[in-house]
Amino acid sequence: MLQVSYIRENRDEVLSRLTVRNFKQPELVDQIIQLDDDRRQTQTQLDSISAEANAAAKKIGELMRQGLKQEADSLKQQTNAFKEQTKSLGDKLGAIEILLQNSLVLLPNLPHSSVPKGSTPDDNVVALEHGTIPQLPANALPHWELAAKYDIIDFELGNKIAGAGFPVYKGKGAKLQRALINFFLDHAETAGYREMQPPVVVNEASGFGTGQLPDKEGQMYHIGADNLYLIPTAEVPITNLYRDVIVKEEELPIRNTAYTPCFRREAGSYGAHVRGLNRLHQFDKVEIVQVVHPESSYSVLEEMSTYVQSLLQKLQLPYRVLSLCGGDMGFTSAKTYDMEVWCAAQARWLEVSSVSNFETYQSNRLKLRFKGKEGKPQLAHTLNGSALALPRIVASLLENNQTERGIRIPEALVRYTGFELIN
RNA sequence: GGAGAGAUGCCUGAGUGGCCGAAAGGAACAGUUUGCUAAACUGUCGUACUGGCAACGGUACCGAGGGUUCGAAUCCCUCUCUCUCCGCCA
Helix, strand or coil, X not given: CCCHHHHHHCHHHHHXXXXXXXXXXXXXXXXXXXXXXXXXXXXXXXXXXXXXXXHHHHHHHHHHHCCCHHHHHHHHHHCHHHHHHHHHHHHHHHHHHHHHHHHHCCCCCCCCCCCCCCCCHHHCEEEEEECCCCCCCCCCCCXXXXXXXXXXXXXXXXXXXXXXXXXXXXXXXXXXXXXXHHHHHHHHHHCCCEEECCCCEECHHHHXXXXXXXXXXXXXXXXXXXXXXXXXXXXHHHHHCCCCEEEEHHHCCEEEEEEEEEECCCCCCCCHXXXXXXXXXXXXXXXXXXXXXXXXXXXXXXXXXXXXXXXXXXXXXXXXXXXXCCCCCCCCCCEEEEEEEXXXXXXXXXXXXXXXXXXXXXXXXXXEEEECCCCCCEECEEEXXXXXXXXXXXXXXXXXXXXXXXXXXXXXXXHHHCCCEEC
């Protein structure tokens, strides 16, 4: 959520930066400013009437203590007008605030100046490519066939007990999951992230804090009886650890990592290109989250991108880094890098990580601030990234590393799996 | 699931209608003292909105929402959460 004060002071800039995103409702900006004007005016009126009413009430108290009952009673009569006015102004203020809030949450984050303009994934800019694309023999198989061939991932079985998009990992397939999780967590720890284990359900306030609610509730599984949501990513609980928190400036940067299963309804996204592991309702992911000083958030974004790339390099997967265009970025992000790995049998790039700087967009909702030795609390910047999401890593490992003898496990992972080959 | 207790500032905790944005202690920060540390002493020490160039004001907030009252942390109602005991269970 953008800050109203920022919108007021930088109206033209806000409008021009929103065009980078192809934002369709620029008129909202002026509506918000108008609503805020109304809000201020109403609040000022309310405050001054409250001040008068408070003064009168105080006076009555004094008179009563002095035993001047008659004077007190006559003053009481005069306070009735205050009551009506504060009530009606209070109602008006409340209504304006709701309208303002409802409008504010419709504004996406402002793209950073380095974000390319554009509206579709085709407008994303390839920032770099790394590794060589493997040449597979003609009889190479896509990962879902390899998974069946070696009996390591069972989509049918998952289908039976839960539904499509909930695979069952078996034997070496299950062990590969566990190995990847440990591999990612160990590296995150080495890189200075503190491992956390959060709940995998969150309440409404948390969903709002990171921007899933309102608006994207259809993407999350909702437990109606208890009004809880299954997390779509560890970003939600981990970032919300700092909701309504004022940290000391010297505590920044805060660097946390967490492994969690992630749950996504993915309503409406079915089709041939979501086969196998490409898109799931439940998957595993290790997430990295940072809370940083505004001055350093963009260097931290680069650092996180480099870190994610280092994982892909260790896994010997060919990848590319995209700088997302304004139109393809998430609603809450100011700048996002997507990492995509090459899936050789499908012959396509698959997104395995998304690293974003949210600047103050989340922290404004979260009321996540920091405070130096002096001065007022100010909003911190938040960032997060997948490091990494498992299914598509597994998909590309299977496809890229298929040999006649079986699936070759990358060297860096062998000490985690305990085997070099899936056969 | 049943019964009970509770929710106050960074923490502990007092406050049961006006003198309370809130005692006291602790923590933290600054200073004095000190060879250093400690101790002692002094001071500072919530957030948001809002008016003002500023100095300095105003308003709101004692879990959330509503009500009573001239006036609510304090009384009433609803909700949420936490804790304790019992039951169940990993």
